[in-house]
Structure formats: C-alpha cells, structure tokens
Amino acid sequence: MTLRRAQPWLGTLVEIVAEGADAATLNTASDRAFARVAAVHTAMSFQHTGSELSRVNREAQRSWVALSPDLAAVFAAALDFAGESDGLFDPSVASWLVESGHLPRHPDTPAHAQPDWRAIELDGDRVRYTRPLLVDLSGIAKGYAVDAALADLREAGLAAATVNAGGDLARFGDTAEPVHVRHPHQPTLSLRLAELRCGAVATSAGYFQPGALRHPRTGESLCARTSVSVLAANCMTADALTKVVAAAPGRAPGVLARYGAQAIMLDGGRTMLGDADGWRTLSMERAA
Amino acid sequence: MSNNPNWLIVPAVCAPLFAAAPAFAVQYMTSETAQKLMFPEASAFIAHPVRLDDAQKRVVEKAARVRMRHPEQPVWQAMANGKPVGWFVLDEVYGKHEFITYAVALDMTGAVRGVEILDYRETHGSEIRNPKWRAQFNGAHHGAPLKLDEDIQNISGATLSCKHISEGVRRVLAIHEAALK
Numbered sequence A: 001m002t003l004r005r006a007q008p009w010l011g012t013l014v015e016i017v018a019e020g021a022d023a024a025t026l027n028t029a030s031d032r033a034f035a036r037v038a039a040v041h042t043a044m045s046f047q048h049t050g051s052e053l054s055r056v057n058r059e060a061q062r063s064w065v066a067l068s069p070d071l072a073a074v075f076a077a078a079l080d081f082a083g084e085s086d087g088l089f090d091p092s093v094a095s096w097l098v099e100s101g102h103l104p105r106h107p108d109t110p111a112h113a114q115p116d117w118r119a120i121e122l123d124g125d126r127v128r129y130t131r132p133l134l135v136d137l138s139g140i141a142k143g144y145a146v147d148a149a150l151a152d153l154r155e156a157g158l159a160a161a162t163v164n165a166g167g168d169l170a171r172f173g174d175t176a177e178p179v180h181v182r183h184p185h186q187p188t189l190s191l192r193l194a195e196l197r198c199g200a201v202a203t204s205a206g207y208f209q210p211g212a213l214r215h216p217r218t219g220e221s222l223c224a225r226t227s228v229s230v231l232a233a234n235c236m237t238a239d240a241l242t243k244v245v246a247a248a249p250g251r252a253p254g255v256l257a258r259y260g261a262q263a264i265m266l267d268g269g270r271t272m273l274g275d276a277d278g279w280r281t282l283s284m285e286r287a288a
Numbered sequence B: 001m002s003n004n005p006n007w008l009i010v011p012a013v014c015a016p017l018f019a020a021a022p023a024f025a026v027q028y029m030t031s032e033t034a035q036k037l038m039f040p041e042a043s044a045f046i047a048h049p050v051r052l053d054d055a056q057k058r059v060v061e062k063a064a065r066v067r068m069r070h071p072e073q074p075v076w077q078a079m080a081n082g083k084p085v086g087w088f089v090l091d092e093v094y095g096k097h098e099f100i101t102y103a104v105a106l107d108m109t110g111a112v113r114g115v116e117i118l119d120y121r122e123t124h125g126s127e128i129r130n131p132k133w134r135a136q137f138n139g140a141h142h143g144a145p146l147k148l149d150e151d152i153q154n155i156s157g158a159t160l161s162c163k164h165i166s167e168g169v170r171r172v173l174a175i176h177e178a179a180l181k
Helices: A023-044 A052-059 A069-084 A094-099 A138-155 A235-247 A249-258 B031-038 B054-064 B125-129 B131-135 B163-180
Strands: A002-009 A012-019 A120-123 A126-129 A160-165 A168-172 A177-182 A190-196 A199-205 A227-232 A262-266 A271-275 A278-281 B024-027 B044-047 B075-080 B083-094 B098-107 B112-122
Touching: A002 A023, A012 A023, A012 A138, A023 A052, A023 A069, A023 A138, A023 A160, A052 A069, A069 A120, A069 A138, A069 A235, A138 A160, A138 A168, A138 A199, A138 A235, A168 A235, A177 A199, A177 A227, A190 A199, A190 A227, A190 A262, A199 A235, A227 A235, A235 A249, A235 A262, A249 A262, A249 A271, A249 A278, B031 B083, B031 B098, B031 B112, B054 B163, B083 B163, B098 B163, B112 B163
Parallel strands: none
Antiparallel strands: A002 A012, A002 B112, A012 A160, A120 A126, A160 A168, A168 A199, A177 A190, A199 A227, A227 A262, A262 A271, A271 A278, B024 B112, B044 B075, B075 B083, B083 B098, B098 B112
C-alpha cells in the first residue's frame, strides 16, 4: 500500500510518499522521517534566532564554535561545493539577502558582511569565521534534510519512497516515476522533466520568490525567466548545483561532471540539457 | 552520462508543452485518518466546536496578528482510557494561489504535537478558463491540445511558501488560549 502525507517544514511543504506492507509500518517510518526533517529544520534555520546556525553566526565571528554532526556535515558539504565551483556556490551570500529583505536581520551579527566563503574555517566538528560573515545554509540544508529523511525510510525497509521538500525531491524504488517541473513563465503549468528511479532532482526558479537567488560575485538576480533543474545521486548535491548552473551555465559542465549530475534549463522556448559533454538543445520534435 | 541507470531525461523533456497540466491538487487524508495518525493512543474523539464571542475573537486576532474569517472552529478532544489527551483542530488557509486544509494536534498543555496537511489545492482557475491564455499553448507546437492531467505527482520547483500555515497555527494557538484552557 501507499501512504502520502505532508507537513510544513523548511519554509515549505514537505511531502512523503511511501510504499510498504502495512499502514502501521508506513506511519512509523514516515513519523521518523518527518522528525528527522524537523531536527534539520530546527538546527539550520537562518530565520530563527534560537537555531544552532544562528548561534554559530553570532559566535563564530569571535572564536571556534562546536558543531552538531548534522551541521558539521552541511558546513563541510557547503565548502566542498564552494571549492569545486570556485565560489559559484557560496553559502555566505546571506548578507545580500538580508539587505534585500529576503532574510531577517538578527542582533549581534555583522551589519555589512562581504560574502566570502573562504573566510569559513572548518576543522572537523568546529568552525570559525576569519572575517565578519553571515552564513545561510538554506541552499543545501533542504536537500540535506530530504536525503536524511529518505535514508530513514530506506532503513525502515520500505519498497519505495519519495521525499519532496517544496520541489527538492529524492526517491528510491524499483521502477521509475515521472518527475514534473513548473513552466518558468507559467508556474501553473507543469511539464514532464524526467523519469527517476533512484536519485534526486532539485529546481531553482524565480517565479514564487523573485530576487531570492543571487549571483555570488555580482549580486545580480538569477532565474527571473528561467528554471534550472539538476538531477544528481542525492538531493543536497542537486540543490547546490542548481545555484552553480544558474550563476554560470558556461562553467557548469565541468562541475556537473565532477558530481555525475545533469542539468536542464528551461527558458520557456528552449530546453537545454547540460552535463559532462557540455550543453545541447533538446529537440522538441523527437518526442512527437 | 546520458545513460544513467537511475534516471532518464531526454524522451520526457522533449515535448514539455504537450504534457502541461493546469492545476495541482492533492488530497492527503481525511480528518478521521489524521485524528488516528496524530493521536494513535486515543480511543475516541469528541466533537468540541469552538464558537468565539466578539471579545474572544478580538483577543485571538490581536494575539495571532491575523484576521479570523469565521468565529467557529471545528475542534475535537482526543480521549484515551477515558481521559482527555489533547485537542485536534481542523483549519483552512488561503493564499493567493493555494487553498490548504490542515490539522493541528495540541497536547493538554496547548503545545503543538504536530501539523498535518489534509488537502492541498492550487487555484489558478481564471487563467485556465481564459481561452486566449490557453490558445498560446495550442498551435505553436504542432497544434497539440493542452493535455490535462489532474493528479500530477513529483513536482520539482514547487516552492510555495508555507507562511499561511504558520499564521494559521499561530491563530489556532491563540484560540486554545482564549477558549480551550
């Protein structure tokens, strides 16, 4: 049987679809998976002053701060993506989003921090900032939460499961399922994007939150009229790579290759597929 | 890379506009199912609808910083072994494009035990009914008509904010404070 439920977490709706033998197993497994999402949400919220991340943003300006295993893992991943993309993914652009009003300003944090991911010094499970900085992990925390929840569902021995956090989704199962994406000019329309058996898809687009996605160097608003989807082995990678592709499509193929990922860019007229082999236009006629 | 064993892109994305769907709606569960899921220990749910008087309504609106559309709120008391164990509150929120029915479970102290979505609907009716708007998707691509698919699953890039639910939960907590304590 199939269970489908949703709860509000991570600033969006998180949906779990799970297949298993009986309702009790599915309820218990999905309860645990939602609890996992809730824990990641609580630790990594930039918005809440009481979150572990907010404490790090206050204290790491001055000294080393110890991190929980989840936060240490996401900081490490963020630095890996930043390094591999030469800063096209940058978890320290939060100060721009604070200035534009997309993120709240908290007391005891730097008022004018210049984004620079290299100022994040991570040493195992402790971190410090070597200059005034604001870190926002929401670019990958959602993906991390999806992966963590899905790992719980897999451990529970379910036959198949999908976790979808407002469009960042990952699944496992024996058969492929269609994945849809919204039309970048008409978000009311959904388009069939791919068939996914195991793995993840994340999409960045500007239709519901214009201006929320910024170029890490120029601060320029991205994805106003396009959407970028990335398919990767896990959701955190897919989540991070959408930002890299949106910021610099020309440099994306090298980064996509390193993570074994593929990107699809929709601009309303054309559909482009990018991966290790570069970018190519997908022909509309071929499917007719 | 194009032959990744875990996913297949090319055939599905070739003709995106052929497979366009106009709306997105999911019914997750009934109120009864949500009651059992949120209070597995309960043996009975006793209807306990709350009707706020004008003074209570003003208190709730002030505390929750949101307007109350209806003075009446469907509420059940969850009972286990003859004792009350919590409240099950049914609520609805409307956004510009969404309509969400959800339930909040409170324990006897008024702390949130859980929030569960029952029904989610995106409402874009005016666009869909507008023939001119629809026409732009016809003809341009081999004259294929808009293919309607009501139950679209697995939408990537559907980041609707859950701001309205957060406001709704705040209102439910204020109602508990005003009328269920």
